[in-house]
Amino acid sequence: MEDKSFSAEKPQVYKATVNDKKITVKTPKITGAELLKEAGIKDPECHTLYQKLKGDFKRISMDEIVDLGNQGTEHFVTKEAEVFNYLVDGEPETTDKKTLTPVQIMELNAVDTKQFYLVQLRDKDAEINYAFSPEESIKMHCRGMRFVTRKWLDLVDIESYGKECKEVPPARIYRIKVDKRYHDWNRRFITVAELIQLEYPNSSAQFEVYKFVNTSPKPIKLGLSEQVDLTERCLVRFTIQPKEQTDGLQSVEEDVVLRREFNLPEEDVDFLNGLGLPWEAIGNRTTGGGMWILLHEFVIPEGYHQKHATVALMIAPSYPATEIDMAYFFPALTKISGKGINALAAQPIDGKTYQRWSRHRAPGQWRPGVDNIASHLCLVENWLIKDLGR
Known part of the structure; x- marks a missing residue:
């Protein structure tokens, strides 16, 4: 016979x-914060809890115990939450507005909005910079937000x-280098058309624009409708090149002397070293033979x-006053499509037979003091791409 005197009682729940x-x-006694947690409400500090009574409501604080x-x-x-607390430059502020703009936040804290801009500090050193969006709507958060103000710089190079x-910090003026000249620009963004206008304000000629960045071994070609963010990290400078060059079949019969035997301008050496590719300078200015850069x-x-191939550039004794012309490749290039390449000839360089691409600037398009090995290689890449479409 079953003994029921020791049957377990069902635990009481509330x-x-x-x-x-x-x-x-x-348990019958529970805090306001625990009630919200049990109800699955995140960020309890962002809510106000009320106990519903007959015909009335009683506010319950987060640490208050309810039976x-x-x-x-x-x-x-x-x-x-009906009130939002936040900090501006370490000073506590309060608002009942659910959204505020950066300008409003600074004005409420008596900050000169013409001299300063607003930055929101996030976790792990992350930031949101409102320098260029002063009227953006910021949703206020009840957990507290941290802002700091920073002064605009007058000019950034x-x-x-x-x-x-x-x-690159926000600035009133950005100084940019286009070829050899510097220009001051009063906006964060600049279009390719505006870059061309800086150098060629009244020209109807067609140009191509390249940007140089510290993280790329080659100049980056920009689209005609593209705009550049001047605060882009690692952006260094720009170069502008004529869009069209002519094909030709001019002969070159210089003798070639081996190895690296002449000096280049410092900017050319820096550029070639920055490519991360092996290069040589062979020949010299006194023997009457050809001087070549082999990349x-x-x-x-x-x-x-x-x-991949070796590209050779012939360097005149009077370079950089005299232009670099054409390009030479080893091994000879051939298209996958099977189509031919215009204006080719054979050229002996360094004991090998290179493929000469006869491509030439129009008279007067070489700009001493502006054009150099870097700008010529921009043209070489353009020739390679252009010929694929033929």
């Missing part, structure tokens, strides 16, 4: 409703920041059988 969600707890054992105490509702890949492992655009 029920409550928070908004429309029913919860059960094992669910008392009849009529089990109904609760919440409201979103893009080249100096780009060479070190430093973050090995040069990347060839997709569409040719060759992925």
Whole structure:
């Protein structure tokens, strides 16, 4: 016969409703914060809790204890926070507005909005910079937000920041280098058309624009409709090249002397070293022979059988006053499409037979003091891409 004198009693639970969600707890006494947690409400500090009584509501603080054992105490509702606390430059501020703009936040803290801009500090040193969006709507958060103000810089030299890949701060004026000249620009963005106008304000000729960045071994060609963010990290400078060059079949019969035997301007050496590719300077200015730059492992655009080649550039004794003309490749390039390449000839260089691409600037397009090996290689890449479309 079963003994029922020791049967286990069912544990008592206490029920409550928070908004429309029913919860059960094992203890009658519970804090306001615990009620919200049981109801699955995140960020309890962002809500105000009310106990629903007959014809009235009683506010319950987060650390206040409610006894669910008392009849009529089990109904609760919440409201979103009505007041938002935040810091500006370490000073506490309060607002009942759900959204504020950076300008409003600074004005409420008596900050000169013409001299300063607003930055929001996030976790782990992350920031949101509102320098260029002063009227953006910022949703205020009840957990507290941190803002600081920073003074606008009068002028920032893009080249100096780009060479070190430093973050470019907001400024009233950005100084940019286009070819050999510097220009002051009063906006964060500049279009390719505006870059061309800086150098050629009244020209109807067609040009191509390249940007140099510290993280790329090659200049980056920009689209005609493209605009550049001058605060782009590692941006250094720009170069502008005539869009069209002519093909030709001029002969070159200089003898070639081996190895690296002449000096280049410092900017050419810096550029070639920055490519990260092996290069040589062979020949000299006194023997009457040819002087050549050999750039090995040069990347060839997709569409040719060759992925890499050595590109040779003939350097005149009077360079950089005299232009660099044409380009020479080893091994010879051939298209995957099987189509021919215009204006080719053979050229002996350094004991090998190079493929000469006869491509020439129009008279007067070489700009001494502006054009150099870097700008000529921009043209060479353009020739390679252009010929694929023929």
